[in-house]
Amino acid sequence: MNIQTLKMDVVTLNAFLQREFPQWNSETGSQVMDVTADGVICRLPFNDSQLRPGGTVSGPTMMGLADSAMYAAVLSRIGPVALAVTTNLNINFMRKPEPRAIVATRRILKLGKRLAIGDVSIVSEGDTDLVAHATVTYSIPPQR
Amino acid sequence: MNIQTLKMDVVTLNAFLQREFPQWNSETGSQVMDVTADGVICRLPFNDSQLRPGGTVSGPTMMGLADSAMYAAVLSRIGPVALAVTTNLNINFMRKPEPRAIVATRRILKLGKRLAIGDVSIVSEGDTDLVAHATVTYSIPPQR
Amino acid sequence: MNIQTLKMDVVTLNAFLQREFPQWNSETGSQVMDVTADGVICRLPFNDSQLRPGGTVSGPTMMGLADSAMYAAVLSRIGPVALAVTTNLNINFMRKPEPRAIVATRRILKLGKRLAIGDVSIVSEGDTDLVAHATVTYSIPPQR
Amino acid sequence: MNIQTLKMDVVTLNAFLQREFPQWNSETGSQVMDVTADGVICRLPFNDSQLRPGGTVSGPTMMGLADSAMYAAVLSRIGPVALAVTTNLNINFMRKPEPRAIVATRRILKLGKRLAIGDVSIVSEGDTDLVAHATVTYSIPPQR
Numbered sequence: 037m038n039i040q041t042l043k044m045d046v047v048t049l050n051a052f053l054q055r056e057f058p059q060w061n062s063e064t065g066s067q068v069m070d071v072t073a074d075g076v077i078c079r080l081p082f083n084d085s086q087l088r089p090g091g092t093v094s095g096p097t098m099m100g101l102a103d104s105a106m107y108a109a110v111l112s113r114i115g116p117v118a119l120a121v122t123t124n125l126n127i128n129f130m131r132k133p134e135p136r137a138i139v140a141t142r143r144i145l146k147l148g149k150r151l152a153i154g155d156v157s158i159v160s161e162g163d164t165d166l167v168a169h170a171t172v173t174y175s176i177p178p179q180r
Numbered sequence: 181m182n183i184q185t186l187k188m189d190v191v192t193l194n195a196f197l198q199r200e201f202p203q204w205n206s207e208t209g210s211q212v213m214d215v216t217a218d219g220v221i222c223r224l225p226f227n228d229s230q231l232r233p234g235g236t237v238s239g240p241t242m243m244g245l246a247d248s249a250m251y252a253a254v255l256s257r258i259g260p261v262a263l264a265v266t267t268n269l270n271i272n273f274m275r276k277p278e279p280r281a282i283v284a285t286r287r288i289l290k291l292g293k294r295l296a297i298g299d300v301s302i303v304s305e306g307d308t309d310l311v312a313h314a315t316v317t318y319s320i321p322p323q324r
Numbered sequence: 325m326n327i328q329t330l331k332m333d334v335v336t337l338n339a340f341l342q343r344e345f346p347q348w349n350s351e352t353g354s355q356v357m358d359v360t361a362d363g364v365i366c367r368l369p370f371n372d373s374q375l376r377p378g379g380t381v382s383g384p385t386m387m388g389l390a391d392s393a394m395y396a397a398v399l400s401r402i403g404p405v406a407l408a409v410t411t412n413l414n415i416n417f418m419r420k421p422e423p424r425a426i427v428a429t430r431r432i433l434k435l436g437k438r439l440a441i442g443d444v445s446i447v448s449e450g451d452t453d454l455v456a457h458a459t460v461t462y463s464i465p466p467q468r
Numbered sequence: 469m470n471i472q473t474l475k476m477d478v479v480t481l482n483a484f485l486q487r488e489f490p491q492w493n494s495e496t497g498s499q500v501m502d503v504t505a506d507g508v509i510c511r512l513p514f515n516d517s518q519l520r521p522g523g524t525v526s527g528p529t530m531m532g533l534a535d536s537a538m539y540a541a542v543l544s545r546i547g548p549v550a551l552a553v554t555t556n557l558n559i560n561f562m563r564k565p566e567p568r569a570i571v572a573t574r575r576i577l578k579l580g581k582r583l584a585i586g587d588v589s590i591v592s593e594g595d596t597d598l599v600a601h602a603t604v605t606y607s608i609p610p611q612r
Contacts, residue, residue, distance in 0.1 A: 099243040121273065
């Protein structure tokens, strides 16, 4: 598959994700900000439930953003296939993020028929230093 | 360090974790069920906010349990050191978990002065088939 | 698939691996020592080309053993499918191994139609402390 | 630490690596080709011992290059510290590499006092499609 061919844009991606994850709303869920040449950029607003001791954003919060950014990146290229599933996620935590929004820049590294692999760089909004970096593998269901 | 020497038991671990994570309460947070010869067993009760499309427990929910089970396992051996931080988490998702409680069995594989490494097997409560398996590395702050 | 159903035993596995990897011979290649209830045990003899500064066995040597032990474990259950390929390998190095043979105990954690996942514990022969622990994912080609 | 401050250049890096790894010579070992703004570029020449069934370069060969490229990138910034050790390596294999030289582009993602983290993109020489992508963590010994 070709990562240059887009099947969903920012608006349709956000609409699809919000329909799929009814618990999310625009205040607590991650939003696709941009569809880029090789992936997407997603933003997760800050709220108190993400806090860990020390006043930093929790690891699972970052993992959730890494995962949903990969999902959005794959969907933007293959279309609204609700059944794509994460099979592997590897994340390195580098700095303690400030208690504010985090932004994930996702690159698709491979988009095959059965597997998609990408990596994601996460920063606190407005910063350049990485707070986390993750690699994610998605299994793509056979297309009819 | 010796993984056989215990510094915290089930009751003190749960009290410490609940104090550290004030968002958690006994209904939504994971609980340490047992401190074992080489780790701990933790249980995360089910609630609707964990659901993903298809009626399964979300990936970030399992990642959160894998992470907190590692934290509990390390604390049980080194004592209440609030500043230990996850540096790496690698998780493989194997089956879609049923919408019910999940249970994590954590083994400590190495407990060094600076790094602790463990793996965790996650099942739906009452099942034996793995829904996920994770390896987690913790950085331990220098002890005074 | 069922990990209890064996399709290859120790002798046929070693014969197949040696045919597939002609560079290997009984002195330098890993050998399957046992096919266990949930995986295999493999042994890699020591030779000087594995050495790293400090007199320890190199990381790539351990990675190679982790990989071939996973391959052997999958083959023992699905039969001689030469085209199964590693898609992901995650390894944690825990102690510097002595300059002697290393032994890998491989567990299959999931054996699906398309993906197999296992973990492997590596020790220096005769020791119990882990020198490395790895998780490996194999992609299984569609069976005709 | 600052990844912009270089302590070793291409020539001193290659000299140090060759001294440390006496098994390597200019025909079989990886060479640092360039020290870049955020890492290094390394090249591993092809030889028959790297072959796997199907005529592709083996996984352990790519893992070895990923590992040594990270080592070179860290050394270029911290100087010739022979005792830095890999603690974690996560690699995704994406395409079967042709039987020719492979080239690794290494980015340092974090360079802390105790840990360095980087990722590496591996291609067959002359290609742009990734054959593998790896994330590597190094533990840096305390400096006197």
